[in-house]
Structure formats: structure tokens, C-alpha cells
Amino acid sequence: xxxxxxxxxxxxxxxxxxxxxxxxxxxxxxxxxxxxxxxxxxxxxxxxxxxxxxxxxxxxxxxxxxxxxxxxxxxxxxxxxxxxxxxxxxxxxxxxxxxxxxxxxxxxxxxxxxxxxxxxxxxxxxxxxxxxxxxxxxxxxxxxxxxxxxxxxxxxxxxxxxxxxxxxxxxxxxxxxxx
Numbered sequence: 001x002x003x004x005x006x007x008x009x010x011x012x013x014x015x016x017x018x019x020x021x022x023x024x025x026x027x028x029x030x031x032x033x034x035x036x037x038x039x040x041x042x043x044x045x046x047x048x049x050x051x052x053x054x055x056x057x058x059x060x061x062x063x064x065x066x067x068x069x070x071x072x073x074x075x076x077x078x079x080x081x082x083x084x085x086x087x088x089x090x091x092x093x094x095x096x097x098x099x100x101x102x103x104x105x106x107x108x109x110x111x112x113x114x115x116x117x118x119x120x121x122x123x124x125x126x127x128x129x130x131x132x133x134x135x136x137x138x139x140x141x142x143x144x145x146x147x148x149x150x151x152x153x154x155x156x157x158x159x160x161x162x163x164x165x166x167x168x169x170x171x172x173x174x175x176x177x178x179x
Contacts, residue, residue: 012108020101028093037077041096044070044078045085077103137166 028034043058047070055075059066070078077099084102085095136145136156145167146155156165 012112016105016108020104028097037096038093040069040073041078041081041092044075045082045092048082135168137168139163 028038040058044055047055047058055070055078056068057066058069080103081092081096081099084090084099085092088095088098090098134145136143138156138158143156146157156167158165
């Protein structure tokens with residue numbers, strides 16, 4: 001079915017554009033760990049420029065003291081950011097933005113390929129929907145699950161008062177597929 005393939009591709013393109021849009025404006029999207037990522041990207045980039053490889057130790061990380069931050073905290077993102085900066089000549093903050101968007105795109109593509117064994121619909125849904133397979137009901141009525149504005153957690157809008165919230169997961173195999 002050509003229309004199903006075109007719809008899946010269009011859904012992924014629209015999703016990619018919507019994910020990338022906040023990164024095209026000045027500043028950074030608000031997030032619970034945005035300041036930490038900006039700081040760590042700077043500290044990591046500075047350590048690389050000083051010849052430290054692999055990066056283990058950072059100076060002035062906490063209250064003027066150094067620490068072995070990248071022994072414990074994920075250094076992979078910061079290697080990618082530093083590589084993007086070196087390859088493109090972008091500022092560190094723009095390289096961080098571009099790295100995040102590229103990793104999201106790659107992650108969406110890999111998730112689509114992984115889920116394609118269940119059919120095109122589950123694969124497209126998994127690649128573009130932040131919480132595939134989850135369903136929420138408030139007082140017996142289906143409600144939308146959305147991504148929180150400041151975290152990556154599932155959010156359900158609940159009006160004031162007493163309510164019954166049910167959140168269930170279903171396997172992707174139960175999602176109907178036209179293929």
C-alpha cells in the first residue's frame with residue numbers, strides 16, 4: 001500500500017521538523033538539566049582543547065573544585081558535541097543543539113527500523129510518538145498523554161478534584177497494521 005508508506009514517511013518528516021523547531025530559535029529550550037548540559041559541554045570541550053583524551057577530569061565543576069565527572073557521567077554526548085563543533089565550526093551551544101537534533105533523528109530512524117518487524121504503522125507510531133503503546137483514562141474516559149514541557153515524562157492533564165486515573169501499556173503487537 002503506497003499510501004501507507006507515504007503516510008508513515010510524512011508522519012516521520014513532520015515529527016522531525018516539530019522536534020527540531022525549538023532548536024532553530026535563539027536560546028535553549030527550557031529543561032530540567034539544560035544548564036548542566038551547557039556547563040558540561042563547555043567543560044568537556046575545554047578539556048579536549050587542553051589535550052586531555054580521554055576526558056576524565058574537569059576543573060571548576062563544583063564550587064571551584066575539580067572532579068572526575070566524565071568517569072561517571074555520560075561522556076558520549078559531549079564527544080559528539082565536540083566533534084560536531086570541530087567539523088562545522090559552530091559555536092558550542094549551536095553544536096550542542098545540532099547534536100541533540102541529529103541524535104533524535106538517528107534514534108527515530110533506528111526505532112522505526114527496529115519496530116518495522118511489527119508492520120509500518122507500529123514502526124511509524126514508535127518513531128514519532130513519544131509514548132507508544134501507552135493509554136490513559138481519566139474517570140473512564142480516554143485522555144491524551146503528552147510530554148511534559150520541562151521533562152521527558154508522560155503527563156496527563158487532570159482538573160482539580162478527585163479523579164481515577166488509569167495508565168496502561170499495551171504491546172506494539174496489538175496495534176493494528178494495514179500491511
